[in-house]
Amino acid sequence: MYKKLLRKINNLSELVMKFSDKELKNKTDELKKRISNNEKEIDIIAEAFAVVREADRRVLGLYPTDEQVLGALALYEGQIAEMKTG
Numbered sequence: 218m219y220k221k222l223l224r225k226i227n228n229l230s231e232l233v234m235k236f237s238d239k240e241l242k243n244k245t246d247e248l249k250k251r252i253s254n255n256e257k258e259i260d261i262i263a264e265a266f267a268v269v270r271e272a273d274r275r276v277l278g279l280y281p282t283d284e285q286v287l288g289a290l291a292l293y294e295g296q297i298a299e300m301k302t303g
Contacts, residue, residue: 223290226267229267233271241272245268245272
C-alpha cells in the first residue's frame, strides 16, 4: 500500500516543485480547508506529503528520501517504523 502511495507522492512532488512560493502557500491553505470540510484524509494525503516535502526542500534545504517518506507514512498510519540512520 505504501509503495503505491509513494509513487503518487513522487509524481505530485514533481508538479509541486514547479509551484511558486505563493502557489505552495495557496495549496497548503486549500488542503487545510479540505480537511476542515471533512474530506477524507486518504483523498488528500499524497498531496499533503508532496507539499510538505517541497516545503522541507525550500526552507531546510533538505529533500526527504523515499525511505523517509515511507517511514512517515507508516507513522501517519500509527505504525512503528525502524530505519537506519544516515
